[in-house]
Amino acid sequence: MTMKKTPVFEWHSSNSAKIADFGGWQMPIEYPSGVLAEHAAVRNFVGLFDVSHLGKISIKGSGALPFLNTQLTNDLNKLADGFAQYNLICNTDGGAIDDLIAYKNSEADFLLIPNAANCAKVFEVLKHSAVTKSEFSNLEIKNEHETYCVFAVQGPASQKVVESLGPIPKLEFTQFTKFKSSQYGQFGELIICRTGYTGEFGYEILVGWNQGLSLWQFLVEQIKNQGGLVCGLGARDTLRTEMGYPLHGHELSEQISPLSAGLKWAVSLKKSEFLGSNALLRESEQGSYKKLVGLKILDRGIARNQMPVFDEKSNLIGQVTSGTFSPTLKTAIALALIDAKAAIDLEKVMIEVRGKMVGAQIVKLPFVPAKVRSGSN
Amino acid sequence: MNIPADLKYSKEHEWIKGSVEKDATVTIGITDYAQSSLGDIVYVQLPKVGEKVSEGKVCGEVESTKSVSEIYSPVSGTVTEINSELEKKPEALNQDPYGSGWIAKIKLESTPNSLLDANGYQGLIA
Numbered sequence: 001m002t003m004k005k006t007p008v009f010e011w012h013s014s015n016s017a018k019i020a021d022f023g024g025w026q027m028p029i030e031y032p033s034g035v036l037a038e039h040a041a042v043r044n045f046v047g048l049f050d051v052s053h054l055g056k057i058s059i060k061g062s063g064a065l066p067f068l069n070t071q072l073t074n075d076l077n078k079l080a081d082g083f084a085q086y087n088l089i090c091n092t093d094g095g096a097i098d099d100l101i102a103y104k105n106s107e108a109d110f111l112l113i114p115n116a117a118n119c120a121k122v123f124e125v126l127k128h129s130a131v132t133k134s135e136f137s138n139l140e141i142k143n144e145h146e147t148y149c150v151f152a153v154q155g156p157a158s159q160k161v162v163e164s165l166g167p168i169p170k171l172e173f174t175q176f177t178k179f180k181s182s183q184y185g186q187f188g189e190l191i192i193c194r195t196g197y198t199g200e201f202g203y204e205i206l207v208g209w210n211q212g213l214s215l216w217q218f219l220v221e222q223i224k225n226q227g228g229l230v231c232g233l234g235a236r237d238t239l240r241t242e243m244g245y246p247l248h249g250h251e252l253s254e255q256i257s258p259l260s261a262g263l264k265w266a267v268s269l270k271k272s273e274f275l276g277s278n279a280l281l282r283e284s285e286q287g288s289y290k291k292l293v294g295l296k297i298l299d300r301g302i303a304r305n306q307m308p309v310f311d312e313k314s315n316l317i318g319q320v321t322s323g324t325f326s327p328t329l330k331t332a333i334a335l336a337l338i339d340a341k342a343a344i345d346l347e348k349v350m351i352e353v354r355g356k357m358v359g360a361q362i363v364k365l366p367f368v369p370a371k372v373r374s375g376s377n
Numbered sequence: 378m379n380i381p382a383d384l385k386y387s388k389e390h391e392w393i394k395g396s397v398e399k400d401a402t403v404t405i406g407i408t409d410y411a412q413s414s415l416g417d418i419v420y421v422q423l424p425k426v427g428e429k430v431s432e433g434k435v436c437g438e439v440e441s442t443k444s445v446s447e448i449y450s451p452v453s454g455t456v457t458e459i460n461s462e463l464e465k466k467p468e469a470l471n472q473d474p475y476g477s478g479w480i481a482k483i484k485l486e487s488t489p490n491s492l493l494d495a496n497g498y499q500g501l502i503a
Contacts, residue, residue: 018416234416301420
């Protein structure tokens with residue numbers, strides 16, 4: 001399989017980024033500044049990420065809204081035009097095929113942003129559902145993976161960076177706008193959305209694939225003026241783990257339901273039937289078998305994905321789904337899926353880290369307070 | 378990549394400073410290449426003073442935000458001193474791998490037989 005590259009790949013390479021595979025894409029993990037400095041830049045100033053590997057799927061035509069409401073878990077009827085909403089798409093067992101952001105332009109015009117590795121799968125599921133329901137067979141569903149680049153500008157100074165493009169209207173959390181800069185017309189029409197995956201006040205900007213590199217270079221200069229750094233996906237992972245945000249393939253999978261992963265708020269069991277709704281209703285009534293918990297490691301060492309978790313009587317109760325060193329808390333943290341019954345009143349667990357038992361405290365998520373709504377300076 | 382000419386190197390990316398005659402005491406650490414590949418180091422597990430270590434065998438561990446990597450002793454002998462500052466300041470391994478990031482001092486039991494000079498190590502990582 002040939003690895004795909006975003007239009008910014010050569011920039012990453014020539015700026016000495018360490019490159020790794022993300023869902024078939026060659027993406028920067030970190031720059032010479034390192035994960036810790038890049039993480040701190042986002043929490044204190046601003047960071048710029050190339051996340052153009054994320055999937056993009058457009059759904060257009062009359063009936064797009066009711067169609068998507070039969071496919072996604074959240075209630076799109078609650079979504080106003082010009083806003084984005086977190087959603088999941090599930091299989092019939094209620095397992096998560098992917099999590100994604102749905103942008104609503106109008107009832108007849110949506111853009112979905114699934115994960116890079118799952119874009120083709122989500123696209124196939126939607127296509128299949130549409131052709132098998134006559135009332136939706138006229139919808140135009142397009143895989144637009146390489147139509148847009150996506151850049152995330154995240155951190156308390158992100159508003160200043162984005163406003164350097166021109167007079168952007170004030171956006172609420174999850175609101176987006178289409179914007180064409182009169183000063184920087186070469187970037188074309190941008191979609192600027194108040195969303196992110198870091199827990200900080202921030203934006204995600206969509207730009208045409210071929211205009212991506214020139215916008216990137218412009219944003220690099222702007223973030224430097226604010227004391228910020230260009231960040232790799234390593235820092236994106238430590239930032240999202242501090243927030244307890246799920247990552248598909250870790251906290252979510254086709255075997256893990258959004259209810260088990262603590263995403264009940266993004267699953268509308270009151271709306272009419274949708275993919276996986278019967279299984280999710282059943283799980284909601286009977287209670288989930290698994291529960292996602294946050295763990296603060298009490299000893300040295302980092303608990304990593306798939307390491308086994310035990311209760312204090314040495315019963316195996318689950319496994320770590322993500323683990324890292326929290327640059328903000330200066331201690332190791334982890335997310336783990338554990339047996340829901342065992343989780344009741346449980347305060348401490350033991351994690352087997354390379355043959356050694358390490359203690360960990362169960363803590364409330366997020367590990368670090370979110371500032372997505374009010375963290376601008 | 379910084380590869381000081383006056384040091385010797387192991388194939389597992391440790392450096393050795395000092396005479397490697399039997400009964401001499403050498404200082405060991407990890408190379409600039411090793412720290413750069415690991416990324417930001419956040420935990421270090423050092424050998425213990427008095428511990429016997431063997432050439433090519435694990436004597437400690439360094440853990441970065443990304444991954445964990447074992448430290449292989451480049452020589453055989455007894456640990457006489459460790460840099461316990463690293464437990465509080467693991468970033469010294471990234472910032473100054475050949476200086477304040479030293480790991481341990483070891484009294485040699487025998488002359489190690491598979492060390493590289495700076496040129497040889499340069500060739501290994503090229």
